[in-house]
Each structure stands twice: as C-alpha cells, then as structure tokens.
Amino acid sequence: MYDIYLTLRSVTRGQGGKRALDRAGIPNALLRAPRQIAPQGCAYALSLRRRDLDRARALLDRAAVEVEGVYARDPQGSFGRLWP
C-alpha cells in the first residue's frame, strides 16, 4: 500500500517523475492529488511506499523533477505533511 504522496505542480513534472521512478524500479502511481494536499487546486502526486521515499527523493532531484510537498497518509485517510 502506498502511503507517501509527493505533490507536483504540473502533469509534465508528474510524468517525468513517474518515468524516473519506473526506470529505477521504484513502485509508484501517478494520480490526481486529493484536495487536502493540493491547496492551489488541481495537482498531481506520486504515491509510493515509505521505505522508498529517500531513494525516490534523490532520484527526482537528479532528474530535476521539483517536488512541492511530501505527505504521509494515515490508515484513516488523513494527510500529515513531512516536507517542507
């Protein structure tokens, strides 16, 4: 189950990020970000497992895919901000 959400400001960044993670074999899904983590309206998020987070961040940095925020989703469905 993916419980980490990395929000991105555009679908192009989302697609670029997804490609980078796919290439590295990190399981992920690109989806429309839930309203709670998209304060400016529609956004995209890469969701992945918590244990892949550090590696994913490093990969996205290298691929110049700017992450807007990192959130953890608890089993009740609420989001807690991890970064920034």
Next chain:
Amino acid sequence: MIYLDNAATTLRKPPQVGRAMVRALTSCANPGRGGHAAAARAEALVYGVRAQAAAYFGCGPEEIVFTANATEGLNIALGSLVQAGDRVVISGLEHNAVTRPLAALGADVIRVRAPLFDQAAWLEAFDRALGPETAACVCTQVSNVFGAILPVEALGALCAQRGIPLVVDASQAAGLLPVRPTRWGAAFTAMPGHKGLLGPQGTGILICRAPAKPLRYGGTGTQSALAAMPQELPERLEAGTLNVPGIAGLGAGLAYLQGLDQAQVLAGERALLRHGAQGLQALGARCFTGPNQAGVLSFLLPGLDCEEAAGAYSRGGIALRAGLHCAPEAHRSAGTFPEGTLRLSLSPFSTRRDIEALLQATRGMLGGKSQGITRR
C-alpha cells in the same frame, strides 16, 4: 502526383503517423483533466512525445512546448521578448510569421541583408547590426524561399557575448539539419510539426529556454484555484486542450526520423537539388543555388510568370509553389520582389524520378507545349 512542395507541408507521411493519430483519437481523453485511465493514457502519450522531442533536440522535456504551428511559437517568443519601440534585428530572409508579429508589436526592426549563400557575410552583417540597444535577434535557420542555411550557431555565440536573446525559426531545418538550441544558446526555437518532422498539420514545437509570456490564457489542469497562469513550463504556454492525436502523429513522425541517418538524408536531398538546378539551368532557368543550401530550390523560367508556370506544372501533375512564399523580405533581399519565384522543396521521400518529371514538364513548357501560359 509528383509532390515537390514539402516546404509548405510534407504530404507523404510514414504510415505509422496516421495509425498513431487514429489510436490516440480512439483511446485518449484530455491530458491533465482527469484521473481516469483514458486521461492518464493521454498524459503518458503527450509526455512520451515531449521526452522524445527533447532527446531529439538535446533539451529538457519541460522546454518542449506543443503549439499549433511554428507561427504560434514565434508569436509566443516575440511577445515574450519585444515591446513597442524595441529594436529587433532580423535576417532579411524572415517569413511573415516573424515580420507580422513584430509589426503588430510596434518593434523597430532592423533587417540584415547579405548574399544568400555566404554565411560569413551574414555573420558580419549581424555583427554590425547587433548593438547595445538590441532587444532581440531573430534568424531563420534555413530560408523557406531559397534554402540558404544561416549560421545560427555562430550567431548564437555573438548574441550570447552581447546578452541579446536569440530566436531561431527552424521551420525548414527541423528534421533535416541538427537543431540544437541549447548549444546555440537560443532563447526560443520554433518549428512546425508537419514539415520535416513528418507529423500532421496543426502541430508545432517551441523550444523555450527563456522566461515566456503566454499567448493564450486558460485551463491547464493544474493550480486551478489561481487566477494567474502557472509559472511552470510547458503548462504556462499550453492553455486549453492539446491536440493529442496530432501530438501522437508527431511522435510517430519523429520516431521515423530517428530511424534515418540524418546526414544521409541531407546528402540525398542535396544531390537531388543539384540535379534539379543543373537540369533547369540547362533549360535556361535562373536558379538560386549555393554551397550552404538545404531542401529548397527557387528558380525562374525565362519569360514566364511564376504563378502561371506553377499552374501549368499542376495541370501536368506536379505540385510546387510559386509567388512570395509568405516571405516578401527574402525576395527583397534576393531582388525577386514582387514577382516571386517558383520553388521546389524536398522531403526524405523525394526521388530522382520526381526531379526528372519536373525537368520533362519544364522542357514541354518552355517548348510551348503547355496551354494558357502568358509570356512575361
């Protein structure tokens, strides 16, 4: 039909272009406008072509902006760089897609002229014209009228030294010559998708490497609560629904090109141009040829109006273009204004037989075998 009007659009496309378009038309929804599978498919397709184009042109995927044509890209570029009264230096070979937006913006336009195929002379002329007050420089990579290749890489270096943003119109070059905006330091590089890139009409690419002002404002599928357009490229410049089937076709055209040896295609087209020019000259035509030429040959037939001659070619099943080719400046530079020229233009599918057919038709025309042509 013998099709020799590829500078207007390449009529013959690789069959996979049409197939890709039909597939997109029947399977892709609106990218960025939903989380369902059909929207996600469209998003992946659009990004895939963006990344493919970025690899082809040596830039980042986010610098690839999809436009409807080169004209839209040039309008974005010029609208981003030029305000009323700004001095803009352009080559004297520019298309109306450059000169009309500049006129509408109220720019103070300096036109640089030099012998058509003399790259050193073009560079010297730009060197003299680019001053501290220059707001932007615009240069076509290949003249759409004469096929003259301009020294955009050296011009890019010159502009970089002087801090002047360079806009390159790669309309006739893309697909035929290396287009390398990152190496040139070009702020913007615009091109159509439907010419040398072998995609469908209604597609284009703007390679955007400088802060840009949108030409259109509207929905982007992200940051929807904001009144302003997003800052991020390419969404900033892509308001509204994208031409997904067109982009799919463009991707198929690019993939076809990536399977060809570009240098070999260029050499083949140059050989055809030489053959055409020699044959036409032997028949008494005036041909505009030179060492730095690609894809396009302009010529004049003795005593014949070029539009009427093009009509006669057309009746004989040969498609080429006559007139000013939307580039009156180029004709002013070459001394062919206002009559214009006949223009033949090639694609990777052009053959020696096409040129032979043209020469045969020309022989007939000059021998008086064509009906209804007025002698000048």
